[in-house]
Amino acid sequence: MEKKNIDWSSLGFGYTPTDYRWETRWHDGAWEKGGLTTDSTITLSEAACVFHYSQSCFEGLKAYTTRDGHIVTFRPDQNAKRMQDSCRRLEMPVLPVETFLEALDATVKANAAWVPPFGTGATLYIRPLMIGSGPQIGVAPAHEFLFRLFCMPVGSYFKGGVKPISLQVSKYDRAAPRGTGHIKAGLNYAMSLYPTMEAHRAGFAENMYLDPATRTYVEETGGANILFVDQDNNLIVPKSDSILPSVTRRSLVYVGEHYLGLKVIERKVKFSEVKDMKECALCGTAAVLAPVGRIHSDEGDIYLPSGMDKIGEISGKIRETLLKIQSCEIEAPEGWIRRIL
Secondary structure (H helix, E strand, C coil): CCCCCCCHHHCCCCCCCCCCEEEEEEECCEECCCEEECCCCCCCCCCEHHHHHCCEEECCEEEEECCCCCEEEECHHHHHHHHHHHHHHCCCCCCCHHHHHHHHHHHHHHCHHHCCCCCCCCEEEEEEEEEECCECCCCCCCCCEEEEEEEEEECCCCCCCCCCEEEEECCCCCCCCCCCCCCCEHHHHHHHHHHHHHHHHCCCCEEECECCCCCCEECCCCCCEEEEECCCCCEEEECCCCCCCCHHHHHHHHHHHHHCCCCEEEECCEHHHHHHCCEEEEEECCCEEEEEEEEEECCEEEECCCCCCCCCHHHHHHHHHHHHHHCCCCCCCCCCEEECC
């Protein structure tokens, strides 16, 4: 199978329409039989619920080419289950895991020529989404819904790859206490756009959000979870009911504990502790694991001992191990790798 003529190594993290996507609709209490389409556009009523009451959720995962030429995905069942949690919280119909995986397999197979070759540093990013597509003017859930899954080849999420980035502590809150911070709702990201652009205009790659109730504890960034390594080389995982349960974070934590023998401690992390940490990194599907070298707050700058030149030792080992698991260079735990081709 011949690959597309693309300079894979120069790809950024952006939208490139590929040949096929998968779609199904829910109405009259049931999902239609879905299938592939070549149409990259969606036609909706001006009264579609998503435009008025933001009834939408999405997921993000990747497909990889292994060293021996196979195409695989990483723990897609976990993305399917997390999407179900999002749907329940947003009064949307739950898409069966089997349907999610059917859409995934069909779309990746149909776009196999777009999956970047092994060793290029690029991957195929997959975006499943669901929206309230039916007309709804009164404040209520839609009566019709659209699920679509599409994909695109991408490079690194942050410019510079694994070069340490700078964060600022945001003056804004990412999510309300007992709100929707724990699900992948589109409305959460809409709320983060202005603070994110403010951070970019100030020269920072991302915001670090503190807990909205007390502004004492570290939560996450606008698009990724946060991990720390303390002075004893323990992996510290911030704990909060309003942090999105990242599939990548859970996987990195498992790798740290079971592959590298690290002690993992999941607990609330006070921002006042951050200055004493040895390493800090962001993690998520898009970024995988991105090192943090500096954190700016009103009290001044915190420079992590790992520095601004390269990824920290522990963070680097965890990242490299996970990447090798995803590309099948290291044996994965049972059920983590789904082979598509």
